Amino acid sequence: MRDFAELLDRLVFTPRRSIKLRLIGDYFARVPDPDRGWALAALTGGLTFPGAKPAMIRALIEERCDPVLFRWSYDYVGDLAETAALLWPERRGANREPGLAEVVETLQEAGRTEVPTLLAGWLDALDPTGRWALLKLITGGLRVGVSERLAKTALASFGGQDAGAIEELWHGLRPPYDDLFAWLEGRAPQPEVAEAALFRPLMLAHPLEEAEVDALPLGEFLAEWKWDGIRAQLVAHKGECRLFSRTGEDIGPAFPDLLQNIGFDAVLDGELLVAREGAPAPFNELQTRLGRKAPTAKLQRSHPAHLRLYDLLIDAGEDLRHLTFSERRARLEAWYARHRPALMDLSELVVVENHAELKRLRREARTSGVEGLMLKRAASPYLAGRPKGHWYKFKRDALTVDAVLMYAQRGHGRRSSLFSDYTFGAWTEEGTLVPIGKAYSGFTDSELKRLDKWVRDHTVDRFGPVRAVEPGLVLEVAFDAVQPSSRHKSGIALRFPRIARIRWDKPAGEADPLERLRAMIA
Template sequence: MHAFSALLDSLIYTRSRNAKLKLIADYLLATPDSDRGWAMAALTGDLDLPGVKPAMIRALIESRVDPVLFRMSRDYVGDTAETVALLWPEPVVPVDPAPLSIAQVVDGLMHLSRSDAPAVLAGMLDRCDAEERFALLKMATGALRIGVSARLAKTALANAFGLEVDAVEEVWHGLSPPYESLFAWGTGAGAQPTPADVPVFRPFMLAHGLEDGRVDLADYAAEWKWDGIRVQIVHVAGITRLYSRTGDDVTGSFPEVAAAFSTPGAVDGELLVRGEHQGGTLEDGGGAASFNALQQRLGRKTVSAKMQADYPAFVRLYDILFDGAEDLRELSWTDRRRRLEAFMPRLDPDRFDLSQVIEAEDFTALEAIRAGARDAAIEGVMLKRRDSPYVGGRRVGLWYKWKRDPLTADCVMMYAQRGSGRRSSFYSDYTFGCWTEEGELLPVGKAYSGITDEELKMLDGFVRRNTLNRFGPVREVEKTLVLEIAFDSLHESKRHKSGVAMRFPRIARIRTDKPAAEADLINTLRRMIV
């Protein structure tokens, strides 16, 4: 655990992407199997230790130190794992002095019941120093939050062993931790794993933002960017899998979609929920409901028949990667589009449709079409180079995303809470509200992004100077500061007293020039609902 804890500590305080890549690569080269495999599982979010839960960790520490001291310390530190690691007392009875390995931790915790896990975990914490305890708890709960994405960790592995990261991604989801065959391939001790007869995930082709530029529509095709979740659907050897953009298997959340895709191949599309007008056209929303409706289905391991009926899912297809066993990714977008159109008749029309190409004479005409796109299910426009192959990741000049301009509203800060990680000492999460016609201020959203470090310090100071009440970790503040909030769309919500919910809210400006009484009305927000 010592080497892994040192890696995490270094990654937390490293801002440079290249430096993080080198840190992980050096660790993987110096660490033996199967420790490095389990470390990769932790870094990529593929490690699941079901017997360890945050509530159990809190109960453990509160049995060893004063519960009030722990809660006050947790409130100050902002992270449970770090707080427990620092407060955990030295064991009264001497313990095994031999250092713990990651493999020992995983083997010891993987198959434990929830009743047995506390004693085993406590014994492990007794054998660790503070840094090792932090790493152990972060790994056990699956919440590293160290600024390392799964893609970056895989890139570091590829760099360490001289592999192509896309080749690593190609087989990653067909393998299981601790990835012995993957490291055998990397060290030259084994052959390259292959995805034959396994419905594996392939890296998505991603887009760069179109930053105040223009493209020639003779070279680029335009499609709507739908506001759902990007999915890849793969059917191989009688097995169908749905993968999210991050490669997570979401098949269980959408069983009816998986059951309807029984044609061998792999396609790329947007997972959506049918709106009220299920037979609609692109002009009236294309039959898709807002993201708010889709959210009712996300994250559910089991989905009832009623949920499937109330929020019927379907996929609007963008691209095709495989037709049967034939790999189409090297073909141009134009040729793949032709193959996708030929593939469509083999699919259930109740579960799959085709994202239409936007017809526009030139870019100026496309600008006008995009400006009028305020449907709840449309997020913007995609621009795809007609001769582009399907390549994983972002490649300059091939695909662009041209998101519609955000909506904005002037809102009043109402509550604040400390953040996590490097923001744990600052009040950085803000709840804001708008006025009713009767002059009551009701919450309409929460935001923590969009501000600079200097603005964060200014807002933190405002919260501390203007606190009215404390509710656990939450502070109520004087209703005097106006924040201009940008958001992608607005939806009706029965869960909120205001009746509205924002999609992707972020802070656009701090309006110290505007009196709180002049912030927007909730009725003004309601008129933005589409």
Template sequence: MKAFAALLDRLAYTPSRNDKLKLMADYFASAPDPDRGYALAALTDGLFFRVPFRRIFAEMLETRVDPVLFRLSRDYVGDTAETISLLWPARKDDAPPPRLADVVEAVQAADKSEIPVLLAGWLDRLDATGRWALLKLLTGALRVGVSARLAKTALAQWSGKPLAEIEEVWHGLAPPYAALFAWLAGDAPPPDTAGKAVFRPLMLSHAIEDRELTGITPADFVAEWKWDGIRVQASHHGGEKRLFSRTGDDISGAFPDVVEALPEGVVLDGELLVMRGGEVAPFNDLQQRLNRKTVSASMLKSHPGHIRLYDLLFEGDEDLRGLPFEDRRARLEAWHAEHIPQHTDVSDIIDFTSISELESLWAGARETGIEGLMLKRRDSPYIAGRPKGHWYKWKRAPQMIDAVLMYAQRGSGKRSSYYSDYTFGAWRATKTGEPELVPVGKSYFGFTDEELKQLDSFVRSHTVDSFGPVRQVEPKLVFEVAFDSVHRSARHKSGVAMRFPRIHRIRWDKPAEEADRLETLTGLIVD
């Protein structure tokens, strides 16, 4: 546990990507099994404990720390794990700190009633950094600036194995990844995932630049519409049916209608949508089904799932990824015509003869509720990752509104001392005719570190009320907010929900009363 705590601590305070990679690679090289496997699982969100740790922590602290002191300290520090680790009464205990593997396996095997005693014993045997790492591990909220892909890149750096090969076997394995580490260390062959319904790394696109657009040769490329859903991979092998998100998360439980329609022996790439009467529903409708473990019969009927297919990666035992896109596309069309699986169709190919023709199609995308265009080389193989020069995305230009800062909340990790999460609103008229602000979105990125310091200072000097870690701010600061689209939402007071809002510019110069009205947003809704 001591080595894992040191790793997390250094990752949290290391901004450099290359330095983070070296820290992880050194840890994987030196840590024993199965500790390093559980550490890898923690860094890649592969550990999930079905235990209400936050409630358990609160109950344990009641007898050890004054609750008022804890609330004040939590508000100041901005992070629950760090607060508990600092406030936990130190005990002189000669017992060595627990091993990471011992902690994980004990929690997985323990009855819920046994957890508080186990936790208290571990916390007593750890220093402040160890306690912090333990709590981060158990709550699953590491927040040390490491993505799953970065952790796997560190494995590649340490072992010398290509990242694509690691990705290929990754989703057929489970913590503590003994077979994976044996292969990476050169002590065993690669894990065998053939014939299993496992996730295959997706091929991704690059946002096209003007100079690249002018260099496109129509004879070498085809275009497809970029639909406003989520990228998925559907697999049916060995009697297993799975639907994966673009990051490899298994979302089959939320879309049984889609999964059950899959014929045996296929891996498909496509866009997950909600479809009604042959028309693509707004993205907000799809969100109603995402992140659910199960879905009700009424939801299946009112929000029917659908995959618009882009590519065919495996047919039977044949791996098609090395074939040119045109050949895979022909195989996809023939396969779909033979099987006609429910809840699927094939995305249309758009042939074009000139860039000006393509620009006209792109310009009309917003009116049809489409995100933009995809451009794909006809001879492109299916290459995991984001290879240059093969696939391009040409998204429609973002929409903009001016919104007023309403609330601010402390961030996490490196931002735990700053008010960095911002809720902003638009004006609407009340029954008396007076204008009021209603929240329309929330964002925590789109500004520099220096601007963050300025915004934090503004929040502190213009706070009019506070609700725990959240501050209500005097309505004086305007954000220029960029977003992809806006949809109706019964869950929000304003009646709208913005898709992917981000702060484009801070309008220090603009009076708040000149910010946009709610009618501006509702007028942008495409039903």
């Protein structure tokens, strides 16, 4: 645990990517299996411990600490895991210090009721940094500034391999990855990933701004609609069929309708939608489906799943990813004509003659029920990740609303001393404010400081970490769409809300009415 704790501690304070890579690489080189494999799993977000919850940690520390001193300490530190780690009464030597593998493997076996006792025993044995790392590990979200991709890049350079090679194997391997490390250290051949219905890493697009469009040589690109669903990969291999989200999460069980009667061996890239007779339904209907792990037959009938195909990666065992997009497109069209699978269709290519037309199509996107356009370089192979210069997404403009700040909450990690999470509302006809959404982003660090000060100066009530403020600050909030929602008092939910501008100048009374948002429902 000690090495893992030290690694996390260094990563938290290291701003530079190249240095983070070195720190992770050094850890892999120093620490034996299986600890380093579990660390890799933790850094790539592959570990969850459903039995460990923040409330449990709080209960454990409150049993051991004067409540007044706990409260003052928590106020000072601003982060529960760190407060608990620092406050935990030292009992060094009480128990043996646990290793990372021991912690992970024990927790995976343990029943929910055993977790508090196990945890308390380990916390007794560890030093403060070890306790902090343990609590971060089990509550998920390490927040040490390392993405899954960065961890894999560090792994690739540790083993002198290409990151793509690791990506390709990744979804066929399981923690603690002993076979992967053996290969990277030259002690064993590349692990055999069983021929199975595996996720293949997706190719992603870079956003394109209006101003950048004119510089793009349109003749080298093919255009498609960007459909308003979620990216998905369908894998069919020897009768086994799976559906993966963009990140490789298996979402197949929620879409049995799509996966039944598959009569082919292929890996397909497409947009998952709810559609009726080929007409996509608004995004919130898909959300209803995504929310049910095991949908009823009735829901499958009322909200039928649909896959709109973008690309063909593997056809009957033949890997097409090295082919150009135009070549793959031709193969996809031929494949589709041959199989005509139910609940699937092709995402049509859009003919775009010139830049002006491209911009017009994008402006009209909102009325045609699409999110915008995709531009894919005709000569590009299918590359994992977000490579530069190949694919672009040209999204429709965001909608905006002037809303009134109602509540603010302390952030996490770097923002734990700042009120950085904002709930904002719109005016009802009765002249009261009703919350319509929450946003955490869209402002600079200096704006954040000013917002934080505004919150502190205008607090009217406190509920734990949340401050209620007087209705005096208008936030211009950008969002992608308005959806009806029965879960919210306002009756609506905003999609991807973020703060576009802070209207320090605008009186709260002039902010938008709820009615205006209701009229925007997609």
